[in-house]
Amino acid sequence: MSALIERLRKELGDQVDTSDAARAAHRHDSWMLAQLDDLQGRSAPQPAAVVHARSTADVSRTLSLCRELGVPVVPFGGGSGVCGAIQASPDTVVLSTRGLDGLLELDSYDMLARFRAGTMGGEAERRVQQDGLTIGHWPQSIELSTVGGWVATRAAGQYSTAYGNIEDVLFALEVVLPDGSVLRTRETPRASAGPDLRQLFMGSEGTLGVITEVTFSLRPLPEATRGAAFHFASLEQGLEALRSLMRVGWRPPVLRLYDSIESGRQFADWCPDGRALLILLHEGPEAAVAAEERAVAELCHAAGAEAGDPGSVTHWLEHRNQVPTFAELLESGLVVDTIEVATTWQRVPVLYDAVTSAVGELPSVRAVSAHSSHSYRSGTNLYFTFIAKPERREDMADTYRECWRRTMEACARLGAGIAHHHGIGRVRREQLADELGPVGTELLRTLKGALDPAGLLNPGALLPER
């Protein structure tokens, strides 16, 4: 390790940071369990050093040297991941991409924006909005995450129902492979030229390469934006409305249906007690918005909806990215987390019941609830939230693990997808073997072995233990 640090210093000078502050700040991402461990005195160890890359060449040099000397590397973007994909140890070097910052090219004619991967999401979006354009990708973490992190974690945004997920927004990328070579993909709107190599890195969570540049295909800011709200007797009734409007092809970018628990907790001023609230945002040319607004309202009423208070939409828009920090909750003895999964329409209500009852029957659990926020022709996601308060603080970690275990077990039993958009990291690593099946898991290991034979890129993340 000292040999590596010396070699890195020779090449990258003071970009190689061994200060306590830098090493402490790059121990892990925002995973709840890592934060709990910190709080309870089981702090994660520090990496040996943090390399602040400022160029693709810096990333390439670092990966080459680490490969040469057999030292593991943990890539680090915004650090906002919530699944534990980032966890350093004294035998690792953290490679921060935050210094790879800024817009490289904005082409308003073709609606393409090329950013260095460490650009923060909010900055990127504000920059293209200056030119009347939008990336249209709004993860709740937009002010905490990097554009490269969006790609590495296969992220989704709040407007995904119309604008798609990161795979529908990403036009091209540059990624440094584990051997230090630099892949740049062709800037073409679509290709039938072998497997789509970009897909290998979307969701790779730093295990197959380090993303250094991303090019997004943008949209113009919409001519019209209008909100709408409805409420239903039950989540199931609301799901039928979602299904009916997705089926015929309406695509409001925001389409969020909350169960009665979340409707009461987050929208008490706007939704009658015990009802499931649906909030929508229509966007696009005025004529498209007008047609969609009318049709969606009709479909919702046909499914049993009552008109809701549009103030709920404004409320959501204003507060959508404000969540209490995990630290505050943990300090008050609460174990809280979200688990986003996805499945086909038929299985959604079954999965909702299975998870809420399996988790809800734990004595320390105060609430389990869910909403749907990303819909597709053949299914939707469920975004579960659990809140538990174990009697003894030393049981908090076990409680956390048990809530997760029961949710994942319900997904496996029902054949639902275990992760809609937060990724795998360490929290779902063992369940990935069920999601992919034995052959898929072995295939992923084969790909990893082929690109990174010594297993030096982000070891411990994504891939299940053998």
Added chain:
Amino acid sequence: MSALIERLRKELGDQVDTSDAARAAHRHDSWMLAQLDDLQGRSAPQPAAVVHARSTADVSRTLSLCRELGVPVVPFGGGSGVCGAIQASPDTVVLSTRGLDGLLELDSYDMLARFRAGTMGGEAERRVQQDGLTIGHWPQSIELSTVGGWVATRAAGQYSTAYGNIEDVLFALEVVLPDGSVLRTRETPRASAGPDLRQLFMGSEGTLGVITEVTFSLRPLPEATRGAAFHFASLEQGLEALRSLMRVGWRPPVLRLYDSIESGRQFADWCPDGRALLILLHEGPEAAVAAEERAVAELCHAAGAEAGDPGSVTHWLEHRNQVPTFAELLESGLVVDTIEVATTWQRVPVLYDAVTSAVGELPSVRAVSAHSSHSYRSGTNLYFTFIAKPERREDMADTYRECWRRTMEACARLGAGIAHHHGIGRVRREQLADELGPVGTELLRTLKGALDPAGLLNPGALLPER
């Protein structure tokens, strides 16, 4: 080889076909150059045998045995590929998937249809239409190609501008890997669970696995379908109209703009001489169609269009899949082929000029023309057609190669994508190295080596020579 055939016969009985008829019929796909070679007495050699798989287990058994005995396998679906991905030789066995036929499951509620991979496209579409649904994927080859072939070649359909390409329609797949193991992907509408493994096989052209089942996410048959036509002073003016309507988010499923040569050749009765014809189809709920129709007409007129004769749309719909067979053309001494490429809006007119002049200046070339038929926010495809008649029949193959070479060279020079939807096969194999760059090419080789170390799956297709 005889040991393999004996072993295969023991396991698969009369599914192992060594008849001359079967072997002759499975020598190659519909690649123009292979047909020319046949015609000119340079017939491609026959495979040693054709295995008619009837189940996934048959495919698995065949691939395992071939791996064990080191015999190359050429997967064969509908045989309608036009790039030479399929080319047998006496040291290979052809594995036909056509016996893997039929619908396995149709779920109207979730709009999912699961087919065995050898089902013909037209049959699949007609079957789901019986239940009021559509796959929405309309390649010109729909009556000649299999649903598995659509996936293996990363196909596009005529309605792609609204309904997307095969990657937007494919929900899940089953594929037999080169070692005989069977991968089934999770039936979930979206996942952030590592790289999307389906993507590895879309466009793999039989080199990474044999697809045995595909599940599509369907759509309902549209409430309304209406055609429209416009014509422009130039292709460039028409392209501006396409860009303007794609930009704000209108998505007519069919959006085809022909240069004046093709407008004159194919739509002489409906388009004034020298004009570039645009034909469209709007589909969806009546209100959406009405809004789109009006808005698109306005945008077209703003770009300088004159209203066209809607009879052109009917004409296209009726004749869209009727093309003269290559054989007829070749017999009359004509060398004809299509080359579909794609690029960003800014580069489209430049690429059009570059290809038409580079190919057009060849003395034997009678015509080079193009249309755009698949549009995206940030660009579109160009589908070139060249027609040449060399003085001497023995120059036909060289003329063919030179037209291709010049087109590919223009793409490389301008940074355009070399293949929009026909794939690579053998005709574009060397240019793939430019498309992917040296690192991408090496990455693809690494993937191939990891899955198929002995290189037994469809050798000679897709991957450039070292």
